[in-house]
Amino acid sequence: MFSKEVQDRIRDEFSSLGDVVFLSASFTTMPPRCVQDVLPAYTRKYLATLSNEEWEKWTGEEHAVCRREIAGLLGCDEDEIALTKNTTEGIGIIASGYPWTPGKNIVLPQAEHAASLHSWIPLTEKGIELRPVIPADPAHGITADEIIAATDENTEAVLTSIIQFWDGAFIDMEKLGRYCRDKGILLVVDAIQAVGRMKVDVRKWNIDFLACGGHKGLLSMDCSGGILYCRRGLEKKITPPYNGMDGTTKRSHIEEPGGCVLHYREGARKLEGGSSNTLGAMMFAEACRFIDSIGIAEIEAHILGLEDILLEKLGDLRQIRVAGDKRSGIVMLDFAPEERERVIGILNRYKINATVRADNVRFCISMVNREEHMDILAKAIEEIRN
């Protein structure tokens, strides 16, 4: 759990939350004050940067800083990071740009989010089999073993979220990644529910491609865009769907012998298309610095510590669902659809901000939460159950 000093700092950075119990980090984010303060700083600089040379220098540096900060958070090098629009675009670049082999298969949990799933479906027309995995016990969520069991000698890739959006199932990535690397299977992950909340290490987990947007655990906003990690060397195999200024060098190509060869930038920058989102890059970088100043391991420990407290308070685990190989700080509470309005009423009364769906509610614990929030949540859950 965080020290009092850290708790006070977080309370100050997120003072706008007041007495709201914010448990919706799996849906959206609350940018801390330091990230909000990027906007006026950016605006001042924008208005003062009037020449093309200054502009290119400034935006180029900010984008580089962003890549470096993100790389630090993910445990990779900055040349393995591309700035994108969002998770969907990052996954789409891999799905449509990698030379997948007809006759091979791609294994993926059936319950993946549309953001990462639908880019793969057109591959079926090219003779690539998509092999969805349904957990044996949907209430328990998907596990690494179940994904591994669905692979065979024809599996070319595994696509999975590190933490499933639907039920918070946290897959044992170390196990899955080691298996995939040993078998020569590419591991493609949607990391948006994990990055900034849990320690993600792309090297340790043998991840080949990772896509993530900035508007959840990365504490930025919808305007911030997304990032794509591409393990060094693999970018050479990808033909980017986007080909613009940022991903290519300025050399002329048209008169070259042999046709129209594009000269891509080195590393993952090849995968960046047109003009990037500088405001978003600056927000990302600031958010990474903030996360780093607290420590991602400490944040993860704090979240899991709070989940422990919640489970202890609830006592009877049957009241809520905790899915996956590992706990993720995301828990689910099922209810009958006709109870939905009553559930919303109770959550509103306790000032709990969570993701209420047709027949369940998702609570996502994040760094902004404190022990007292778990008391309140436990009471609300008890009341819903009763």
Place this chain on the structure above:
Amino acid sequence: MSREFTAEKKKLIEKEFPSLKDVTYLNTCLVGIPPLRAQEAYRTEIEELVDSHGSEDDFDDRRAAAREDLAWLIGAEPEEIALTNNTTAGMDVISLGYPWDPDREVVVYEKEHFANLADVLLRGHEGRYRLRTVPPKEHGLKADDIISQISEKTQAVFISSIQYSDGAMADLKKIGDACRQAGALLIVDAIQSLGRIRIDVKECNIAFLASGCHKGLMVRNGLGFLYCRKDLIEKIRPYHGGHMSFTKAISPYAHDFQGILPWHTDARRFEGGNLNDPGVYALHASMSLLRELGLTEIQEHILWLQDRFLHYCGEGAYEKYVRGDLPGGLMIFPFNAAYREKVRSIAEKHRIYGTLRPDNFRVCLNIYNTEEQMKDLAAATGEIAAL
């Protein structure tokens, strides 16, 4: 027709762009300056997100308003507009997703901006279509340069409404008519025109148009849009799709893995994943200024500024500085590369901000420029020419 803004409109512009009070900003061809109302929109959006603790629920309304704004801007229908993140993203949806005929040709100018050229070349190289390239034109690209390449084999023409390299504005309507006759698609990168020079997609027979919003539309980089003519939307398979692309949310465990997806039947199918909502909000604010000023009046003001500049330059200036078929308020001033630092000094002395390249200086006229600035620009370009 060219005409100066009314005194009332000039006053409104002074109020919206206080940071430009003491400089001559002629670099909208690189990035536009957001008016105060757009700057305010960014701030408000963040405050609303924070104050509502992430529970804002009017994103769909705001996006719809932005699509309506953009449709109004180009004479399209909102259903034909998709919000993207930049010009490249829009262009690549077309070059990658359209069912090209490999035996027919795509005509493209060799000096096009990379935002569309790179992908057009790549897809041609992949054999999706045959490439027919138009070599560089010393006095700028004209409609006839393109039209002479159009035949019954042509399936599309890719062109920028105004060339980023030299400001040449080809007569789009003339090209559009030729495309119509040949049964070819006209695909336009409009980023150097929009917000400054009018484009009507129906009048010009434009099939697809892509643009970023960070130049004449005066929003910060990270937002763009794609116009796709209604009858062509369902012919294009988006290369990726997120929850924004579909008519309904698909419940986990109910996905169809056989390739049948509930794509929107309108251009929203090209909007995959989360959008740059603060940018969308700011765009709506910027567009409200364009509506107040009037698109015709804006174009007239810009052309009037260009007239005044040419007048101050003296005889022969039009032939010297206006390339292509029509003036578009974007010009370049070539110089010997050895004098680049001297050109920089001249621009600094006059407090003029344009695009300083290795061997030319590019300027772009916009709503916030004045006659006094044109006089000063003429003096500065005279000094550059005398080097």
